[in-house]
Amino acid sequence: MTDLAVRPALAVSAPLPPLDEDTKRKNLARMKRRASGLLLLATAVWVVSAIFVARYPWLAYVRATAEASMIGGVADWFAVTALFRHPLGIPIPHTAIVAARKDQIGRSLGNFVSRHFLSRDVLAARLETLHISEHLAKWLAMPENSRTLARHAATALASGARMMADDDVQELIDRVLVERIRSTEVAPLIGQMLTLITAGDRHQELLDEAIALLARAVDQNQELIRDRIEEESPWWVPGMVDDRIHRKIVTGLDNTLADVRDDPNHPLRRRFDDALAEFVRKLKESPEVRERAERIKLEILDAEAVRKFSASIWEDAKAALFRYADAPNAFAPSAIERGLVSLGEAVSRDEALLARIDALIADVAGHLVDRYQGEVAELIAQTVGSWDPTVTSDRVELAIGKDLQFIRINGTIVGGLVGLAIYSISQFIGR
Secondary structure, three states, X not given: OHHHHHHHHHHHHOOOOOOOHHHHHHHHHXXXXXXXXXXXXXXXXXXXXXXXXXXXXXXXXXXXXXXXXXXXXXXHHHHHHHHHOOHHHOOOOOOXXXXXXXXXXXXXXXXXXXXXXXXXXXXXXXXXHHOXXXXXXXXXXXXXXXXXXXXXXXXXXXXXXXXXXXXXXXXXXXXXXXXXXHHOOHHHHHHHHHHHHHHHHHHHHHHHHHHXXXXXXXXXXXXXXXXXXXXXXXXXXXXXXXXXXXXXXXXXXXXXXXXXXXOOOOHHHHHHHHHHHHHHHHXXXXXXXXXXXXXXXXXXXXXXXXXXXXXXXXXXXXXXXXXXXXXXXXXXXXXXXXXXXXXXXXXXXXXXXXXXXXXXXXXXXXXXXXXXXXXHHHHHHHHHHHOOHHHHHHHHHHHHOOHHHHHHHHHHHHHHHHHHHHHHHHHHHHO
C-alpha cells in the first residue's frame, strides 16, 4: 500500500521533460496567431458595429468595446514586439531593446546568476538537502555498481596502457621506485621497524616461533644428524659411541629449546633481548653498520634479478589489465570490487562520516564557487555579447515562449472591457 501510495505522488512531482526548439517555435507561432486573430476579430466587430450603429443604436456599446479592444491589442502588440525587433521594421527609438542592449543584458544575466545561484550559501543549502554522500555510499554498496566502476576503471587504465611506451613506463618505475630506494638510507629504517617490533616484547613471540621451528627441524632431521656425526667421527670409533653422541646432542638440543620455550626469564631470552637491542642501536648510530647496510642494499639493487623484477612489474600489471578489460565476465569479483562494496556499506552505516563527507563536498563546492564565480559571470557576458543581435532577440523570445503573447490577448480583452465600462459610464452621466 505504501509503495502504491508513493508512486502517484512521485509521478505528479516529477519534472516535465524540456521542450525541443522546434516545439517551442510551433507553440510560440500558434500563440502569436491567436493573439493576432483576436485583434482582427475586434477590428471586424468594430467595422460591422460602426456600419450598423445608426440602424441599431445599441451597437454603440459593441463598437466602443471593439474600439477599446483594438487600442489595447495594438498597444500591447507594439510593447511586446518592441522588446525584440522594430515594429513593422520602422526604427522607432527605444525599440528592438534586446538586440540593442544585448551586451548589457549579458553582463546583468552573468551577475544575476553568479550572485543568486553561484553563491556559497545557496549552494551549501542545496547540497545539504541532497545528502550526496549517502546516495553515493548506497550506490557503491550495490555489487553491480562496484563491478561496473571497477571494470570501467580497468578499461580506462588498459586503454591508457596501450598508448604508453614500455620504455617510458620502465624508466618511470626505475626513477620512482628504484631511485627512491637508492636515495633512502635503509639502516635507520630497519632500526625503526625493529624498534616497533620489540615494543611490548612482541619480538619474544617471534623467538617462540623460531624455537618451535628449530625443534621441528631437529626432530625431522635426526637421521641427517646421525649420518653427519658418523662422517665426522674417526674410523676407529665404534658405532655404539656415535649413537650415544647422537642421542646426547639431540636430547640436549630438545631440552635446551624446551627450557627456553617454557621459561620467559631464561638467560638465552635475555641475551637475545640484549643482542637485538644492541643491533638496533648500531643500525641507528653506528656509521660502520649503516655504511655496510648501504653497500648491501646497492649490491641487491644492482643484481640482475632485481632489474628483471623491476622490468616485470609493468609487464605483469599490463597483462593483467588487458585480460580483465578484454573479458571482465570471465573473472570472479575482484578484490577491488569487494573492497568498493565494503567501503560503500561501511560509509552508509556511519552517520558521522557521512556528515563529514557532506561537509567536505560543500566546502570544496564553496571553494570552487568562490574561485570561479567571477569567471562564470564573465563567460555568460562574453557568450551573450558574441551573439548576433537578431539571434539574441530570437533566443530570448524563444526562451520566454508564449507567455508574452498572453499579454497581447489579455490587453485586447481587458481593453475592450475597460472601453465598455467607460462608454457605459459616459452614457449614464450624459443623461
